Amino acid sequence: MRGLIEWALRNFRKKLMKIQIKKLREDAKIPKFALIGDVAMDLFSNEDLVINPGERISCKTGIAIKLQEGYAGLVWDKSGLSHKKGLKTLGGVFDSNYLGEWFVGLVNLDKKEYKIEKGQKIAQVVFQEIERPEIEEVENFDSETTRGENAFGSTGKF
Numbered sequence: 001m002r003g004l005i006e007w008a009l010r011n012f013r014k015k016l017m018k019i020q021i022k023k024l025r026e027d028a029k030i031p032k033f034a035l036i037g038d039v040a041m042d043l044f045s046n047e048d049l050v051i052n053p054g055e056r057i058s059c060k061t062g063i064a065i066k067l068q069e070g071y072a073g074l075v076w077d078k079s080g081l082s083h084k085k086g087l088k089t090l091g092g093v094f095d096s097n098y099l100g101e102w103f104v105g106l107v108n109l110d111k112k113e114y115k116i117e118k119g120q121k122i123a124q125v126v127f128q129e130i131e132r133p134e135i136e137e138v139e140n141f142d143s144e145t146t147r148g149e150n151a152f153g154s155t156g157k158f
Helices: 003-013 079-085
Strands: 017-022 040-045 050-051 056-067 072-078 088-089 092-093 101-108 114-116 121-129
Touching: 050 056, 050 101, 050 121, 056 072, 056 092, 079 088, 101 121
Parallel strands: none
Antiparallel strands: 017 056, 040 121, 050 114, 056 101, 072 092, 072 121, 088 101
């Protein structure tokens, strides 16, 4: 019973996460949820750019974000840009102790150049609570799994 009470206290008394956003340039756009129920907030470009095929860039957002300690911002592709235009995000982990401008790494995997316009959606960010595990170095694991050390393709094609 005690474990259930501790679990309930951890999960039902959580405070709403707060973030602070600072515009570094007047014309920067603040991240926002496009629709009710969205998991991620859209991030916007603060510059006009052209990305050639195979090229990598760091796109300015014109904003800095301060996260609560224990949280991280995880940057992901916009599905339309990735599926239709071949733009893929690179890197994309923002720690709570980083207070500088947020840049979004992008690579163009398409065969055509892609033009990014200032104010355009370029990526999305999910804010997630982060666990800080206790590390224990071991010579052997304390139990086995059915998968073991079987790697790529180990579960079969179908």
